[in-house]
Amino acid sequence: MTILRSPSEMRAWADEQHRAGRTIGFAPTMGALHEGHASLMRAAAEQNDVSVVSIFVNPTQFAPNEDLDKYPRTFEADCALAESIGMDVVYAPTARAMYPEGYATYVNVERVTQRLCGASRPTFFRGVGTVVTKLFNAVRPDRAYFGQKDAQQAAVIRRMTRDLDLGIEIVEMPIVREPDGLAMSSRNRYLDAEERSRALCLSQALAAAQGLLEAGERDAARIVEAVRQGMAEVDIDYVELVDAETIERVARVEGTVLLAVAAQVGPARLIDNIKFTA
Ligand code: AMP
Secondary structure, eight states, X not given: OEEEOSHHHHHHXXXXXXXXXXXXXXXXXXXXXXXXXXXXXXXXXXHSSEEEEEEOOOGGGSOTTSSTTTSOOOXXXXXXXXXXXXXXXXXXXXXXXXXXXXXXXXOXXXXXXXXXXXXXXXXXXXXXXXXXXXXXHHHOOSEEEEEGGGHHHHHHHHHHHHHTTOOOEEEEEOOOBOTTSOBOOGGGGGOOHHHHHHHHHHHHHHHHHHHHHHTTOOBHHHHHHHHHHHTTTSEEEEEEEEETTTOOBXXXXXXXXXXXEEEEETTEEEEEEEEEEO
């Protein structure tokens, strides 16, 4: 396994693979890797000739008051996990290599970024769109793997990939959960025991909503209200029922919808969701 540190090195490696006729699978991450990331890496390794995982804590997607400096960094362990899965490259560019002096170009995806995390974190998706475009341009993947854990992000990347004719297949992988249901997240390590146990109400409220949906409930307001009540112990940022592709709010459940939640639990901002097709 090779560790590459700059866009030019990454691009040279990718061009060589394509010249040899090999397909490239790519899993972009911010590191502090867990089983959720591992599921993306395994799919990338299995479904392509060669595979790349990127580890880059992207400064442009953090607001000044957010956890950029505190974000967990476990590079050695991340590389060991990537190697055990059979990844060919860990692409870990420096912030300087990604955003050199004078950097001035950003990718802004409209509409699909307006609600949910885009409403509470106004510059977040501009950072995500920009960094993913830059990573795609260096890694040149045939397929890129994203988690449903960040379902709005996956919808934004699908929109951007279509709109900019990137010609990359975007694969969305299911949410990997702890045995008790908590969605795995690098930020879970911020939680103490009491916060960890309160955090469970996110997945439990969503599981209860899944039950309502399966029993035939189609009224969005009633489902959202039930989830809000189930999350009384945490500081809710949003509970929203939206179309899974456009991320527009829906009044009734039709087609494929996304029921998404975000909450502050102690020091951690946590998100979770379910998708349901009526
Ligand atoms: P992050 O390192 O948090 O930026 O996440 C990198 C990628 O891993 C994103 O596509 C996430 O959606 C995905 N991911 C993070 N946690 C999970 C999880 N619990 N299950 C599945 N995918 C995940």
